[in-house]
Amino acid sequence: xxxxxxxxxxxxxxxxxxxxxxxxxxxxxxxxxxxxxxxxxxxxxxxxxxxxxxxxxxxxxxxxxxxxxxxxxxxxxxxxxxxxxxxxxxxxxxxxxxxxxxxxxxxxxxxxxxxxxxxxxxxxxxxxxxxxxxxxxxxxxxxxxxxxxxxxxxxxxxxxxxx
Numbered sequence: 633x634x635x636x637x638x639x640x641x642x643x644x645x646x647x648x649x650x651x652x653x654x655x656x657x658x659x660x661x662x663x664x665x666x667x668x669x670x671x672x673x674x675x676x677x678x679x680x681x682x683x684x685x686x687x688x689x690x691x692x693x694x695x696x697x698x699x700x701x702x703x704x705x706x707x708x709x710x711x712x713x714x715x716x717x718x719x720x721x722x723x724x725x726x727x728x729x730x731x732x733x734x735x736x737x738x739x740x741x742x743x744x745x746x747x748x749x750x751x752x753x754x755x756x757x758x759x760x761x762x763x764x765x766x767x768x769x770x771x772x773x774x775x776x777x778x779x780x781x782x783x784x785x786x787x788x789x790x791x792x793x794x795x
Contacts, residue, residue, distance in 0.1 A: 643739045646762070648769055649716060649729040651698055652705075656729075657736070657762060657769045662718050666732050669713040679782060686715070686726060693717065695726035701777065720774045736769075738762045743771065 646657035647666070672684040672695050681700040685692050695715060699706055712731040717724055746758045759773035 642741075643737045644743065644762075644771075646736050646738060646769070646771070647716065647732065648734050648736050649714070649732045651702065651730050652707075655733065655767060655769045656698075657738075657771045658716070658718065658774055660735060662720070662774050664717045664719065664724060667715050667717065667726075669709050669715060669728070683728060688717065688726075691724065693724050693726050695728060696778075697728045698777075699728070699730075718774055721778060738764070738769075746770075 645660040647660050647663045648655055648657045650656070667688070670686055672686055674684040675682065675694075678684065678694075681696055683695045683697050685694055687693075697706075698704075707730070709728070714729055714732045715726040716729055716732065717726050719725075742763045743760045744763065745760055757773050757776040758770060759776075760771040762769040762771055
């Protein structure tokens, strides 16, 4: 929703997905598509959190396992596992998530910055927390999910880039 008088957006539209029991959200404008899990080709010398690459309609896309990136316990993929293709660091990247639950509109008034107690250099990817009646959704800053050196490493790790 857009408040024309004030010239500001009064809600955010999010793609919500799960990792373990927690819900995360990213701005829908950054999501290009959501696909079922598929065979991922491993790439030698890739960073530990990079699962490998996939061929998506002729484009080669690096795939990151968000559980590994966030230091969570690894779990086997199942029929709910999805790859969320996003624009991150100037390139298309696939994010492996446990499940995608919904597309959601959240009023700006329900979104707060994370507490200083939970944000550290290692959790700089936390942009905000969306408070809903029955749950909290951790909003990710996709530009900070990978540190600058990791983004550079991802781009230089002999991964053919999608055009």
